[in-house]
Amino acid sequence: MPETMRAIDIKGDIGPAESLYMAEIPKPVPKEAQALVRVKAFGLNRADIMQRDGEYPVPPWAGKIMGLEFSGIIEELGENSEPSFKVGDEVFSLTYGGAYAEYVAVSTHMLIHKPAQLSWEQAAGIPETWLTASKIMYMIGEFTRGKSILWHAGASGVSISGIQLSVAGGASAVYATTRSDEKCDFCVNTLGATAAFNTTDPNWVDQVLKATDGKGVDIIADLIGPDVFAENLKIGAKDARIVLIGLMSGTTFKKEFDMGLLAFKRIRYEGSTLRSRDEEFQRKLRDKFVSEALPDFLAGKFKIYIEKVYPWEQIVDAHKMLETNKTMGKIICTIN
Structure with a gap:
């Protein structure tokens, strides 16, 4: 036996x-x-x-x-x-x-x-969070010093790691999204993010665009999935890299999105698992x-x-x- x-x-x-x-x-x-x-x-x-x-x-x-x-x-x-x-x-x-x-x-x-x-x-x-964050930033997101980056689900394990890596790596700005003001405060005041946005606020996309002077964000780490797909296309900068590594909102689209933004901004949207x-x-x-x-x-x-x-x-x-x-x-x- x-x-x-x-x-x-x-x-x-x-x-x-x-x-x-x-x-x-x-x-x-x-x-x-x-x-x-x-x-x-x-x-x-x-x-x-x-x-x-x-x-x-x-x-x-x-x-x-x-x-x-x-x-x-x-x-x-x-x-x-x-x-x-x-x-x-x-x-x-x-x-x-x-x-x-x-x-x-x-x-x-x-x-x-x-x-x-x-x-x-x-x-x-x-291991899981820090190695995943490293993969998102460097292997897929093509992060280099001076680029901006946004981490969805900012208080999750992967994004907590990613925000710290981004700050240490010399990002021009580090953003996060959460679904509570308490978590937004944690991302900014504890982790060092430039700004954090509460996605329960219907105007959060406009707030991101205002923070980036209309340019948008160079790299987006998406742990959410369908619920922020349309918004990612809006807040992504030209030639943005959006890395899908989580599906907290499921796998099915529930709202329309402008596919033209994907082409006109030359956005690369790539899924990945470790x-x-x-x-x-x-x-x-x-x-x-x-x-x-x-x-x-x-x-x-x-x-x-x-x-x-x-x-x-x-x-x-x-x-x-x-x-x-x-x-x-x-x-x-x-x-x-």
């Missing part, structure tokens, strides 16, 4: 938060170049909720257990693993899935050494993060904002908290 471990599973494979439960499943065995990591903490992401609801196309190699980021301790290494890692090392990482468990098997090409200055909770809250990218892509993204962003965490320049930490036995409550859309930072679960 294979050795087993505890993991969070979904009753019936699809369901609401209440369908999450603690299951006993086989403990993974590390394959070529993989490490077996004992998980200390894992981060929650909206992709987890979409997977739980049956609305996320999970890569076939990912398995059914949720969880895209974690921190923990290496307990075993497969053959030909990266030589910089050894048993007992404290690490954090992205993973294709499986982090809602006592153990996860992950390629050593995706692992990052955890600095002693970072707690397990902080480290678990970094989970479906191959290991080589994720390795390059990891290396860029380690060389360029991680030192700023150690220097105190970047901060991981955590809304709340739950013991993983309270996973149902943690998912419900994420679903409220009221958080201003990561939700983390710990395993004792």
Whole structure:
């Protein structure tokens, strides 16, 4: 009989938060170049909720257990693993899935050494949001110093990371949108955004255009989807890059939009996910993060904002908290 471990599973494979439960499943065995990591903490992401609801196309190699980021301790290494890692090392990482468990098997090409200055909770809250924000800005958005950028859902994990990266990267202006004045204040006064706009105000598009002297924004990080598609075309500058990486408003258009703006402004609107990218892509993204962003965490320049930490036995409550859309930072679960 294979050795087993505890993991969070979904009753019936699809369901609401209440369908999450603690299951006993086989403990993974590390394959070529993989490490077996004992998980200390894992981060929650909206992709987890979409997977739980049956609305996320999970890569076939990912398995059914949720969880895209974690921190923990290496307990075993497969053959030909990266030589910089050894048993007992404290690490954090992205993973294709499986982090809602006592153990996860992950390629050593995706692992990052955890600095002693970072707690397990902080480290678990970094990979998905910070690597996604880096990808949006540099790999797809073609950000360079002096460009302007807007982050929708400004108090979400990805945008909290992205706003900090944008300020540090020398953006000419950093904007955000939220659905509450409290979150707008957080984006400006805590994160350092130039301005933030409450999208419950019907005039928010005009406010963005006024702030940019009618020019519009060079790069837009869209975590919302259909509900802001028409508005993105209006606030995008000429040759703007709009990166779709979230679908908080669903997948179906409910209002008309002016397609002409897409052509006349020469806007490039590109969708992207991180989970479906191959290991080589994720390795390059990891290396860029380690060389360029991680030192700023150690220097105190970047901060991981955590809304709340739950013991993983309270996973149902943690998912419900994420679903409220009221958080201003990561939700983390710990395993004792």
